[in-house]
Amino acid sequence: MENAAPAIATPSLPKKPSPSFRLRNGSLNALRLRRVFDLFDRNGDGEITLDEMASALDALGLGADRSGLEAAVGGYIPAGAAGLRFEDFESLHRALGDALFGPIAEEVPEEDDEEGDMKEAFRVFDEDGDGFISAAELQAVLKKLGLPEARSLASVQEMICNVDRNCDGRVDFGEFKNMMQGITVWGA
Template structure:
């Protein structure tokens, strides 16, 4: 936000349409957050040109059931789109994500100061992320639930149940055909190590 303000661009402070955002919006683990943010960017960049336009962003939010007000979205995103660009590049998307996180939750420095060393905070964030996939709330992610979320995100893996089941098998340590929270947590920690 400061960079946009320094460049003389107007910055629209985000507002919440429905309730408070999930704490998993910004994970405190930097490497996990960077990997996740890159994946989100790639999902939103529907045509793969390295930029996310307001239309691409609005379509992705609409697909997730988060009805986007295009005028507000354009005003907020526009402050981060560089002159001459059609949309947000990854660096711009990262800056927007950080600004939104700071606006909703306070700065990362504040978070680190207040929450340093608290494993239960990471656990809570993992639980929030798990709930996104555990659609029926039974404590497990089934192949059908995973496929449903992947479809909403427009991922090609969602077109084949065999691909979805293979994704489940890759993390299903007890071979019950579904992912419990412990397996999900191990998978996410593996991404953290890989992304570090």
């Protein structure tokens, strides 16, 4: 069985995994996963080495054990490759999602409309699921992405103020949607 995916042990997590780990919308999940891959691929060579992955996990405060990481990820690195290519990274992500949440049911229809995509994107930022994006939630996501704006809570609060039309100090879905519709995606 050369094409069989390596077995993944079910991770033991100190808290419940974020619902944004695996989005129902496949295209949005692939976009987000690509961004994560690009952040981990520090030298931009199209592969994430074990050193790059360990470094990224350490930066996220997850303290990567090199031997444990090699045991968990090594089976996804193709023979002769220095690290995970994007396709390998996707396979690893899918296997982890299956181990944490169970396999995705094939009959679940994907939301194809723009509104569904917006709701999925909003859920990535709304980590506690209360229907609002607070400055703390936005800062946490920006930190995970390694963006310098996350260093200052005042900068994050200013970002919130720029889209917070009802001045309640947080972003609701309507405000998020208005902001997203005002963004032009270059190169798309």
